[in-house]
Amino acid sequence: MPHVIHQPISRKTFLKTGLKYVGAMSSIGLFYNFTQGKEKTSDLHLALLSDTHIKAYKSEQYRGFFPYENLQEVVKDINEKAPEMALINGDVARLDGQLGDYVAIQEILSDLNGIPLAMTLGNHDDRQNFYHIFGEAEQGKQIIENKHVLVLERSDMRLVLLDSLMYVNKTPGLLGMEQREWLKTLLEETDDRPVFIFFHHTPYDGDGDLLDSDRLFNILLPYKKLKAVFYGHSHVYNIADRGHIKLINLPAVGYNFTDNQPIGWIEAHLNKRHGTFLLHAIGGNREKNGEVREITWS
Numbered sequence: 001m002p003h004v005i006h007q008p009i010s011r012k013t014f015l016k017t018g019l020k021y022v023g024a025m026s027s028i029g030l031f032y033n034f035t036q037g038k039e040k041t042s043d044l045h046l047a048l049l050s051d052t053h054i055k056a057y058k059s060e061q062y063r064g065f066f067p068y069e070n071l072q073e074v075v076k077d078i079n080e081k082a083p084e085m086a087l088i089n090g091d092v093a094r095l096d097g098q099l100g101d102y103v104a105i106q107e108i109l110s111d112l113n114g115i116p117l118a119m120t121l122g123n124h125d126d127r128q129n130f131y132h133i134f135g136e137a138e139q140g141k142q143i144i145e146n147k148h149v150l151v152l153e154r155s156d157m158r159l160v161l162l163d164s165l166m167y168v169n170k171t172p173g174l175l176g177m178e179q180r181e182w183l184k185t186l187l188e189e190t191d192d193r194p195v196f197i198f199f200h201h202t203p204y205d206g207d208g209d210l211l212d213s214d215r216l217f218n219i220l221l222p223y224k225k226l227k228a229v230f231y232g233h234s235h236v237y238n239i240a241d242r243g244h245i246k247l248i249n250l251p252a253v254g255y256n257f258t259d260n261q262p263i264g265w266i267e268a269h270l271n272k273r274h275g276t277f278l279l280h281a282i283g284g285n286r287e288k289n290g291e292v293r294e295i296t297w298s
């Protein structure tokens with residue numbers, strides 16, 4: 001079986017160990033390597049999901065959408081496409097990240113056909129409950145107190161998964177100084193491979209956005225190797241720019257907030273020079289289902 005970034009732990013282990021959070025200074029830990037150090041020349045084929053919003057009971061619905069069924073359908077789709085990795089960019093749970101929510105999510109995700117999965121946390125997640133069910137990432141985990149941060153790499157690129165969860169079930173997010181300083185060091189001390197960053201919150205200026213987004217971009221903008229930032233939160237599919245950096249807002253899997261938005265996931269192919277993004281719309285506005293957007297990094 002291929003490496004699984006999040007290995008669910010059994011209920012028995014969970015009862016025995018609970019959560020161990022060791023207070024430690026932030027440091028750059030070992031990276032998860034997709035290819036066991038081998039040279040990789042093909043594109044990175046990714047399934048990108050966000051805002052799955054799963055509740056413990058399967059019949060939960062919002063605005064006429066059924067998140068549980070949506071995620072089941074998406075998992076089927078992903079198995080067919082067989083990407084190298086799948087990623088859920090936060091708001092994995094419906095409202096306040098109950099243990100039962102993660103048990104339900106784990107149940108659906110266990111149908112993924114051996115595809116490694118990584119997740120970030122959103123404002124509707126609970127970090128401790130998330131760890132109770134999914135455990136710590138087996139590889140790639142970085143030591144930053146009270147933050148779930150991963151670095152995943154191949155010979156030709158790096159993915160950095162940040163943690164913008166500030167308060168459970170309150171809208172705004174924050175990376176915080178420790179995580180920003182860690183990121184600055186990472187960018188300074190690593191080679192020139194293209195970097196792609198993932199976190200949940202919208203990096204804008206509103207009261208419900210990522211509150212330290214300007215401080216984040218002050219760190220990112222000087223680095224040409226920083227190609228794109230991926231986020232969710234708004235339940236909107238959109239691609240925009242900030243300086244040379246592409247801002248890629250992933251659609252929600254669970255439900256939309258406005259009828260004009262699709263529900264679904266993005267199948268991405270990334271390489272050093274460009275990315276292609278294929279929209280798999282399974283609900284909501286399906287007009288652009290199958291649309292491919294090609295982006296050349298600057």
Ligand SMILES: [Zn+2]
Pocket residue numbers: 051053091233234235252
């Ligand atoms: Zn959401």
